[in-house]
Amino acid sequence: MYSYFRIFIKNAMHPYLSSLLGGTLIGTAAVLLMASLGRITGISGIASGVFIGKRGDRGWRVAFIAGLIAGPLLLTVFGQDRGIGVPQIGLPLMALAGLLVGVGTGLGNGCTSGHGVCGIARLSPRSLLATGVFMTFGIATVFVMRHLLGNA
Numbered sequence: 001m002y003s004y005f006r007i008f009i010k011n012a013m014h015p016y017l018s019s020l021l022g023g024t025l026i027g028t029a030a031v032l033l034m035a036s037l038g039r040i041t042g043i044s045g046i047a048s049g050v051f052i053g054k055r056g057d058r059g060w061r062v063a064f065i066a067g068l069i070a071g072p073l074l075l076t077v078f079g080q081d082r083g084i085g086v087p088q089i090g091l092p093l094m095a096l097a098g099l100l101v102g103v104g105t106g107l108g109n110g111c112t113s114g115h116g117v118c119g120i121a122r123l124s125p126r127s128l129l130a131t132g133v134f135m136t137f138g139i140a141t142v143f144v145m146r147h148l149l150g151n152a
Contacts, residue, residue: 030117033064042114043068044105089145108133 030041037060050061087094105111108130110119116134119127 026113026117029067030121034118040110040114040118042110042118044102044111045114 033039033041039060046061046064050058050065053061101111108115110127110130112131112134115124115127115130120131
């Protein structure tokens with residue numbers, strides 16, 4: 001049964017279908033978290049709350065983060081994970097990028113998931129602006145890295 005399921009998933013999951021499924025699951029998770037706990041699905045806020053949040057508020061946060069980790073692991077088990085490839089830059093530049101993302105989520109009062117998925121769905125003007133800024137700087141970063149600095 002396991003091998004049949006694995007072959008089915010590997011052959012039936014067209015990239016567009018898996019993207020649609022992934023987007024649907026993200027939207028469903030955001031709606032369920034808002035409906036059940038009244039919380040916004042912002043990953044940076046959820047993750048930081050594990051370490052600096054109230055003690056009674058940590059269980060659902062840990063479960064959510066565990067689900068984020070379990071998803072790709074399950075895809076790997078069923079042979080569907082294509083990964084994102086090997087890093088194209090060195091560890092120091094990746095660490096700097098991660099630090100800048102962390103600073104940006106602090107300055108922007110949230111991350112792309114909180115603003116981009118939940119904030120836009122709620123028609124929040126702040127989230128619309130924040131998502132526009134995220135996208136603009138993401139596009140600019142890719143342009144600089146690929147075309148001006150020559151990193152593929």
